[in-house]
Amino acid sequence: MMRHLISAADLTRDEAIRILDTAEEMARVADRPIKKLPALRGRTICNLFFEDSTRTRISFEAAEKRLSADVINFAAKGSSVSKGESLKDTAQTLEAMGVDAVVIRHGASGAPYRLATSGWIDAPVVNAGDGTHQHPTQALLDAFTMRRRLVGPDAGIGRDLAGRRITVVGDILHSRVARSNVDLLHTLGAEVTLVAPPTLVPVGVGAWPCEVAYDLDAVLPKSDAVMMLRVQRERMNAAFFPTEREYSRRYGLDADRMARMPDHAIVMHPGPMVRGMEITAEVADSDRCTVVEQVAAGVSVRMAVLYLLLGGNESDTAHPRTEEK
Amino acid sequence: MSKTLIRGARLLGGDVRDVLVDGAQIAAVGTGLPAEGAEVVEAEGRILLPGLVDLHTHLREPGREDSETVLTGTRAAASGGYTAVFAMANTFPVADTAGVVEQVYRLGKESGYCDVQPIGAVTVGLEGRQLAELGAMHDSAAGVTVFSDDGKCVDDAVIMRRALEYVKAFGGVIAQHAQEPRLTEGAQMNEGVVSAELGLGGWPAVAEESIIARDVLLAEHVGSRVHICHLSTAGSVEIVRWAKSRGIDVTAEVTPHHLLLTDELVRSYNPVYKVNPPLRTERDVRALREALADGTIDIVATDHAPHPHEDKDCEWAAAAMGMVGLETALSVVQQTMVDTGLLDWAGVADRMSFAPARIGGARGHGRPVSAGEPANLTLVDPAYRGAVDPAGFASRSRNTPYEGRELPGRVTHTFLRGRATLMDGKLA
Numbered sequence: 231m232m233r234h235l236i237s238a239a240d241l242t243r244d245e246a247i248r249i250l251d252t253a254e255e256m257a258r259v260a261d262r263p264i265k266k267l268p269a270l271r272g273r274t275i276c277n278l279f280f281e282d283s284t285r286t287r288i289s290f291e292a293a294e295k296r297l298s299a300d301v302i303n304f305a306a307k308g309s310s311v312s313k314g315e316s317l318k319d320t321a322q323t324l325e326a327m328g329v330d331a332v333v334i335r336h337g338a339s340g341a342p343y344r345l346a347t348s349g350w351i352d353a354p355v356v357n358a359g360d361g362t363h364q365h366p367t368q369a370l371l372d373a374f375t376m377r378r379r380l381v382g383p384d385a386g387i388g389r390d391l392a393g394r395r396i397t398v399v400g401d402i403l404h405s406r407v408a409r410s411n412v413d414l415l416h417t418l419g420a421e422v423t424l425v426a427p428p429t430l431v432p433v434g435v436g437a438w439p440c441e442v443a444y445d446l447d448a449v450l451p452k453s454d455a456v457m458m459l460r461v462q463r464e465r466m467n468a469a470f471f472p473t474e475r476e477y478s479r480r481y482g483l484d485a486d487r488m489a490r491m492p493d494h495a496i497v498m499h500p501g502p503m504v505r506g507m508e509i510t511a512e513v514a515d516s517d518r519c520t521v522v523e524q525v526a527a528g529v530s531v532r533m534a535v536l537y538l539l540l541g542g543n544e545s546d547t548a549h550p551r552t553e554e555k
Numbered sequence: 556m557s558k559t560l561i562r563g564a565r566l567l568g569g570d571v572r573d574v575l576v577d578g579a580q581i582a583a584v585g586t587g588l589p590a591e592g593a594e595v596v597e598a599e600g601r602i603l604l605p606g607l608v609d610l611h612t613h614l615r616e617p618g619r620e621d622s623e624t625v626l627t628g629t630r631a632a633a634s635g636g637y638t639a640v641f642a643m644a645n646t647f648p649v650a651d652t653a654g655v656v657e658q659v660y661r662l663g664k665e666s667g668y669c670d671v672q673p674i675g676a677v678t679v680g681l682e683g684r685q686l687a688e689l690g691a692m693h694d695s696a697a698g699v700t701v702f703s704d705d706g707k708c709v710d711d712a713v714i715m716r717r718a719l720e721y722v723k724a725f726g727g728v729i730a731q732h733a734q735e736p737r738l739t740e741g742a743q744m745n746e747g748v749v750s751a752e753l754g755l756g757g758w759p760a761v762a763e764e765s766i767i768a769r770d771v772l773l774a775e776h777v778g779s780r781v782h783i784c785h786l787s788t789a790g791s792v793e794i795v796r797w798a799k800s801r802g803i804d805v806t807a808e809v810t811p812h813h814l815l816l817t818d819e820l821v822r823s824y825n826p827v828y829k830v831n832p833p834l835r836t837e838r839d840v841r842a843l844r845e846a847l848a849d850g851t852i853d854i855v856a857t858d859h860a861p862h863p864h865e866d867k868d869c870e871w872a873a874a875a876m877g878m879v880g881l882e883t884a885l886s887v888v889q890q891t892m893v894d895t896g897l898l899d900w901a902g903v904a905d906r907m908s909f910a911p912a913r914i915g916g917a918r919g920h921g922r923p924v925s926a927g928e929p930a931n932l933t934l935v936d937p938a939y940r941g942a943v944d945p946a947g948f949a950s951r952s953r954n955t956p957y958e959g960r961e962l963p964g965r966v967t968h969t970f971l972r973g974r975a976t977l978m979d980g981k982l983a
Binding site (some may be wrong): 316335341 | 750755868869871872
């Protein structure tokens with residue numbers, strides 16, 4: 231198992247499947263009357279959130295608590311600069327307090343990578359979303375959900391997503407969810423198509439292991455899963471698209487469009503949804519929409535990641551921290 | 556004053572000659588010159604160049620003395636073989652009045668390591684709205700001829716046009732930092748494959764190229780000359796080449812780091828690679844080297860930009876832009892231009908001394924190495940190989956992208972008007 235989880239691109243196929251399989255085991259804990267494992271008893275995990283994100287933070291917190299870890303929530307609102315204290319000093323403060331792992335959400339792309347590689351701290355770092363770069367646990371929970379729905383039986387244990395056609399729609403340019411999903415889904419053998427207005431696709435996307443299309447209707451019939459990304463209304467002020475209505479008409483998912491999808495195909499969304507913008511209420515509330523399952527999967531996947539990173543794997547001597555402890 | 560005999564150096568990389576320095580001047584250039592009464596510098600195997608001239612240095616004083624002062628910056632310059640530097644105007648306060656440029660000029664005189672020629676701001680406070688008193692800065696003791704809002708672009712076309720026209724009255728030149736501001740809002744690195752992957756705001760090449768295209772056309776229209784700072788893209792090269800072929804009076808500079816480094820390095824998220832303009836692609840690097848070789852780009856300028864450690868020891872987005880460069884410039888040019896066969900040492904003398912002195916009007920600098928000329932000289936050992944160790948820098952700042960990287964060549968001696976400011980690699 232790797233030392234940190236910074237980018238979905240860092241995961242090999244086997245590592246990703248191992249996390250997903252472990253997450254399936256963790257998911258069973260949620261079905262028990264007492265939803266708790268003793269695996270990380272006595273370990274302290276800090277959720278270091280430089281950006282507001284209630285959903286992701288509670289998901290990690292639930293995962294940590296179910297593994298019996300001690301949890302410290304550090305909400306460092308705003309950037310390190312505006313706060314006055316540097317990321318380095320904050321990190322070293324946590325290290326001095328004996329934190330065993332840091333889960334970090336930061337508005338600056340690359341901040342978790344810097345935290346993990348600059349010699350500031352020794353603890354494993356889990357990226358809970360950095361700028362417009364990566365959100366690897368989101369990609370893992372999405373893959374977990376897809377595997378359950380599209381691969382089965384037995385929730386696809388031990389298997390990847392080979393040949394599954396996944397369409398990601400929306401603000402690709404500003405989306406860490408899109409980047410993480412492209413990386414992980416490619417590793418797992420899926421075929422990814424990104425759909426967005428050209429203004430919301432990054433220059434340089436040609437190097438990504440996926441297709442890019444501008445016509446949603448043409449792609450829908452060939453999709454096993456359609457992932458709708460949140461589109462912030464403010465984007466239209468920077469001329470990424472003319473109006474909300476026009477965006478909705480061309481790239482939003484409504485019931486008519488959903489009907490073009492194959493019967494088995496699912497609709498996904500990382501949340502929070504902007505109903506009426508990228509997705510209509512009818513679609514969001516339909517049986518094909520997996521938003522709620524994705525939230526549940528998030529806890530299982532984060533349990534798996536923390537368990538594997540923090541020596542839930544004592545036999546693995548390649549993990550020096552495990553030996554020290 | 557004392558005499559120095561530099562014995563057996565290759566003049567501009569050509570013939571082996573002795574050079575006798577007497578007082579502030581070169582007394583004789585020849586073979587077998589007598590050593591009596593002179594301190595002898597054995598220079599066999601070394602290259603003797605005219606003292607290097609940097610048209611683009613940030614000395615940070617006044618205002619950011621925590622990162623550099625005129626004294627530490629000129630010591631760094633002497634270490635790197637420079638005898639004259641042009642100090643950029645983006646200080647605190649901005650060098651937009653005769654008072655500030657005279658202060659910088661005086662501090663340079665007092666340092667004694669390197670001549671400091673202040674650059675004046677084009678607009679008040681670098682804000683791009685109102686012309687600074689360009690004439691007053693020119694008429695001051697500092698005698699400013701180069702004006703630049705560097706760090707910011709003079710993006711208003713009318714202000715740029717007026718500035719280009721106005722300085723004609725006293726032979727001034729506007730040095731443009733070409734960066735269309737709207738296209739670079741939130742920009743963090745070159746826009747392309749790497750920015751797409753890293754999720755860092757893209758800095759498109761067109762933001763530079765569109766301003767250069769506009770400004771060469773403006774210069775043509777009003778019959779002025781314009782200088783382009785730190786040109787960084789293949790497209791910019793094409794525009795400058797076109798402008799020169801059309802007879803437009805444009806000159807351009809490239810930094811050492813844009814001749815060597817690419818945006819692939821940003822994958823480390825290490826802000827030591829964060830710079831304005833950003834590191835570009837391999838294709839751009841190739842185009843810049845070729846353009847410097849064929850003269851489309853006239854000069855190498857360091858854009859030496861010192862920053863304190865804390866401004867780089869942080870996450871990418873929070874970090875300051877810029878790199879120190881005075882002490883590594885010649886080595887990088889040797890590696891990228893000389894050792895690759897693109898440019899000979901005479902070419903290096905042109906791009907790093909003659910041409911920048913000519914563009915900036917640095918009197919007494921960028922002169923031929925011959926009898927009667929001011930003894931501003933740089934002696935280089937091109938065979939030296941060593942890893943860059945920032946701990947040895949004379950600059951107050953250490954934000955170099957070359958730490959630990961092996962670079963060729965080393966400046967062993969620098970002479971400013973006959974006085975050794977650097978002797979055997981040590982500052983005098």
